[in-house]
Amino acid sequence: MGEKIKEIICSVIFAVFGGCMYLEASKIRPVMEKDLGSGFFPKIVGLSILLVAVIQLIQTIKREPPKDKNQDADEDTKGGLFTIAAIVGYTILYDLLGFILSTVLYLFVQICILSNRGNRNYKLFAAISLITPIIIYGLFM
Amino acid sequence: MVLEGLSLVLTPTCLSLIAFGVVIGIIFGSIPGLSATMAIVLFLPLSFGLPTVDGISLLVGLYLGGISGGLISAILLKIPGTPSSIATVFDGGPMADRGEAGKALGVGILYSFIGGMISIFALIFLSPYLAAVTLKFTPVEYFSIAVFSLTIIASLSGKSLMKGLLSGLFGIAISMVGMAPLDGLTRFTFGQFQLLSGFSIVVVLIGIFAVTDIIMAGFDRKNLDKQMEKKSYTLKGFGITFKEFREQIANMIRSALVGLGIGILPGIGGSTASLLSYTASKNASKHPEKYGTGIIDGIIASETSNNAVIGGSLIPLLTMGIPGNTATAVFLGGLTIHGISPGPLIFEKSGAVVYGIFFALIIANFVMLIFERAGLRIFVKLLDIPKHILLPIVMVCCVIGAFTNNSRIFDVWSVMGFGILGVLFKRMHIPSTPLIIGFILGSMAELNLRRAMQASAGDISVFFTSPISLVFLIVAALSLVMTLRRSYKESKN
Numbered sequence: 001m002g003e004k005i006k007e008i009i010c011s012v013i014f015a016v017f018g019g020c021m022y023l024e025a026s027k028i029r030p031v032m033e034k035d036l037g038s039g040f041f042p043k044i045v046g047l048s049i050l051l052v053a054v055i056q057l058i059q060t061i062k063r064e065p066p067k068d069k070n071q072d073a074d075e076d077t078k079g080g081l082f083t084i085a086a087i088v089g090y091t092i093l094y095d096l097l098g099f100i101l102s103t104v105l106y107l108f109v110q111i112c113i114l115s116n117r118g119n120r121n122y123k124l125f126a127a128i129s130l131i132t133p134i135i136i137y138g139l140f141m
Numbered sequence: 142m143v144l145e146g147l148s149l150v151l152t153p154t155c156l157s158l159i160a161f162g163v164v165i166g167i168i169f170g171s172i173p174g175l176s177a178t179m180a181i182v183l184f185l186p187l188s189f190g191l192p193t194v195d196g197i198s199l200l201v202g203l204y205l206g207g208i209s210g211g212l213i214s215a216i217l218l219k220i221p222g223t224p225s226s227i228a229t230v231f232d233g234g235p236m237a238d239r240g241e242a243g244k245a246l247g248v249g250i251l252y253s254f255i256g257g258m259i260s261i262f263a264l265i266f267l268s269p270y271l272a273a274v275t276l277k278f279t280p281v282e283y284f285s286i287a288v289f290s291l292t293i294i295a296s297l298s299g300k301s302l303m304k305g306l307l308s309g310l311f312g313i314a315i316s317m318v319g320m321a322p323l324d325g326l327t328r329f330t331f332g333q334f335q336l337l338s339g340f341s342i343v344v345v346l347i348g349i350f351a352v353t354d355i356i357m358a359g360f361d362r363k364n365l366d367k368q369m370e371k372k373s374y375t376l377k378g379f380g381i382t383f384k385e386f387r388e389q390i391a392n393m394i395r396s397a398l399v400g401l402g403i404g405i406l407p408g409i410g411g412s413t414a415s416l417l418s419y420t421a422s423k424n425a426s427k428h429p430e431k432y433g434t435g436i437i438d439g440i441i442a443s444e445t446s447n448n449a450v451i452g453g454s455l456i457p458l459l460t461m462g463i464p465g466n467t468a469t470a471v472f473l474g475g476l477t478i479h480g481i482s483p484g485p486l487i488f489e490k491s492g493a494v495v496y497g498i499f500f501a502l503i504i505a506n507f508v509m510l511i512f513e514r515a516g517l518r519i520f521v522k523l524l525d526i527p528k529h530i531l532l533p534i535v536m537v538c539c540v541i542g543a544f545t546n547n548s549r550i551f552d553v554w555s556v557m558g559f560g561i562l563g564v565l566f567k568r569m570h571i572p573s574t575p576l577i578i579g580f581i582l583g584s585m586a587e588l589n590l591r592r593a594m595q596a597s598a599g600d601i602s603v604f605f606t607s608p609i610s611l612v613f614l615i616v617a618a619l620s621l622v623m624t625l626r627r628s629y630k631e632s633k634n
């Protein structure tokens with residue numbers, strides 16, 4: 001996706017967010033006398049987001065698209081997505097298995113994800129994954 | 142009374158407890174998500190069984206260590222250990238990247254000590270006068286302080302001012318989730334009871350700073366090893382020359398005064414002090430464009446002020462019984478349990494104990510200086526741990542920090558959500574620091590705006606008729622104009 005398209009989508013998302021916030025805040029009525037009400041500040045913030053996002057959108061459309069630097073080419077999408085999956089899995093398991101077991105599993109998986117062939121040492125990873133949660137548990141739990 | 146207080150503290154037990162408290166406090170402060178307040182809460186029951194001064198000294202050590210420890214992770218991991226160290230990341234992080242982690246830490250430790258000492262002496266000698274001055278601060282002045290602090294968003298927006306503003310406004314928007322101030326109406330909760338109390342600053346900080354970094358490391362795992370090239374450093378003393386020290390005197394005094402003032406004002410806290418003094422320092426500097434690129438000025442401003450908050454926050458606590466932040470609120474509990482009633486008569490009723498607390502603070506500050514300086518080599522060694530091992534361990538600490546915040550799994554999910562949001566921001570080249578600033582200051586601005594308008598029956602002129610408020614608003618306007626001018630010039634060049 002081109003940089004310009006990305007920026008346009010981003011501005012539109014912010015503009016929609018600001019607009020929705022303004023509408024939602026408009027429904028809040030003041031309940032106390034002489035008070036601005038709980039809807040006043042969110043309305044100002046929502047409107048400001050909308051305004052700034054529209055300015056940003058106009059600026060982006062007017063601007064010449066930047067020369068494609070192709071920064072994403074070197075990126076390891078798999079590594080990033082696996083990391084997100086590992087963190088999501090950890091959060092789910094934390095609730096189900098408790099701290100120690102879920103942390104042992106998470107640490108091992110996450111270290112494996114972030115390591116590469118050159119520095120992969122499963123025995124060391126397993127030892128760190130086992131010892132760390134026990135030390136942390138002993139210290140803080 | 143003074144000597145009696147000193148004799149109560151100068152016992153092996155009390156000195157050991159202070160040292161123990163400082164060390165544990167530093168550990169809590171340096172781990173993202175764990176805070177000085179948490180450390181005090183955890184050790185509060187232990188202090189009950191101890192003699193009064195021993196128990197209070199332990200809490201003093203924990204409080205001081207907890208605030209000071211935040212700079213370690215702020216500089217080495219670019220994750221503020223406590224919200225008070227947020228502005229330390231701006232320059233400490235880039236310095237560590239350049240291989241100057243030792244110097245950044247040394248300077249941070251030294252100025253934490255100086256900030257602490259200035260505020261402790263202010264506490265000892267000026268507390269009644271300072272407490273009287275701050276009683277003049279009304280919501281009008283609080284709102285103006287928040288507006289002034291918010292102007293830093295403009296200068297921390299990086300290449301795009303518009304994106305920085307969007308990020309800051311988004312942070313303010315997030316701060317409004319949950320129950321509204323004053324009337325308690327629920328806003329933007331979408332029927333979720335978990336959102337009633339809104340998002341905690343710890344959760345937002347951990348998510349945006351730590352989890353984002355870990356996910357980004359996943360996207361960049363091919364280069365993780367390249368980043369791990371050992372950066373050698375040499376450090377003499379605290380890494381600051383006498384010439385540099387002399388040049389920083391004005392910055393140091395200004396930051397200490399900001400920290401002291403913010404500490405005295407109830408309900409603001411170290412994070413605002415750190416941001417406010419960073420903004421003030423940048424505005425007063427001859428080279429504001431260098432801020433954020435890794436200069437000691439930024440670290441000095443942040444660390445001096447957040448440690449000056451310690452003595453400052455104890456002033457209203459001891460002289461009026463008003464706790465300025467959560468840590469001092471717990472501290473107040475500790476004092477009350479030991480039979481000490483803070484208030485105007487505290488010096489008459491419990492003089493020896495109060496002087497004991499003062500001496501404990503001074504000793505704790507020295508212990509902090511010695512321990513952190515001695516451990517500097519070990520802290521810097523953290524950077525030598527391979528990132529594929531260090532980052533997952535940091536993530537585990539973050540999860541613990543998020544969970545212990547309210548003992549609910551929802552906060553862990555929120556941390557993850559903010560982490561992903563941070564990744565999206567990075568993808569869109571939106572700076573995430575303004576989001577944090579907006580989040581911290583948004584609720585303060587709203588609360589005090591509403592209070593001020595209520596008290597003045599909707600008369601907006603109150604913000605301009607109060608001299609203190611007017612000064613803050615003028616400085617905020619000047620700061621904004623200067624930043625916009627600089628930004629315009631840069632874009633033209």
